[in-house]
Amino acid sequence: MRTQVLLGLLWIGACSQASAADSAAVADLAKASGCFSCHSAKEKIVGPAFSSIAEKYAGEKDAVSTLTQSIQRGSQGKWGRIAMPAHASLSNDELKSLATWVMSNKP
Numbered sequence: 001m002r003t004q005v006l007l008g009l010l011w012i013g014a015c016s017q018a019s020a021a022d023s024a025a026v027a028d029l030a031k032a033s034g035c036f037s038c039h040s041a042k043e044k045i046v047g048p049a050f051s052s053i054a055e056k057y058a059g060e061k062d063a064v065s066t067l068t069q070s071i072q073r074g075s076q077g078k079w080g081r082i083a084m085p086a087h088a089s090l091s092n093d094e095l096k097s098l099a100t101w102v103m104s105n106k107p
């Protein structure tokens, strides 16, 4: 019985690409990349709250790839007058996990 539950959890984790352990690692990556100097989980700082971003793109199936590009190349004009600079030094994997993690923020 317990093994089944565990396997089930592993399965969910592998499918959603955002198990609890992963999301802690990505949060560390976001910290190390300076994301939190302009963003926070729930409040607008310089950039929009991660929960607002997740809410805005909730219904879009291409959300992760849109956000991946925004983080990599920078973004302007979508949220206000202030632009986000490009983050060219992050790898594709890092960008994708950051975008997936942003989408996992709940309001």
Ligand code: HEC
Pocket: 030, 033, 034, 035, 036, 037, 038, 039, 046, 047, 048, 053, 066, 067, 070, 071, 075, 076, 077, 078, 079, 080, 081, 082, 083, 084, 085, 087, 098, 099, 102
């Ligand atoms: C210098 C400040 C700054 C930093 C550092 C920063 N952002 Fe942003 N971010 C912004 C601003 C401002 C916007 C809104 C841009 C716009 O209006 O298009 C934004 C928008 C976004 C969006 C939404 C893009 C869209 O297409 O709607 C995501 C996702 C995001 N940031 C993630 C990140 C991540 C992840 C990091 C760290 C790697 C990061 N940001 C670092 C300022 C910043």
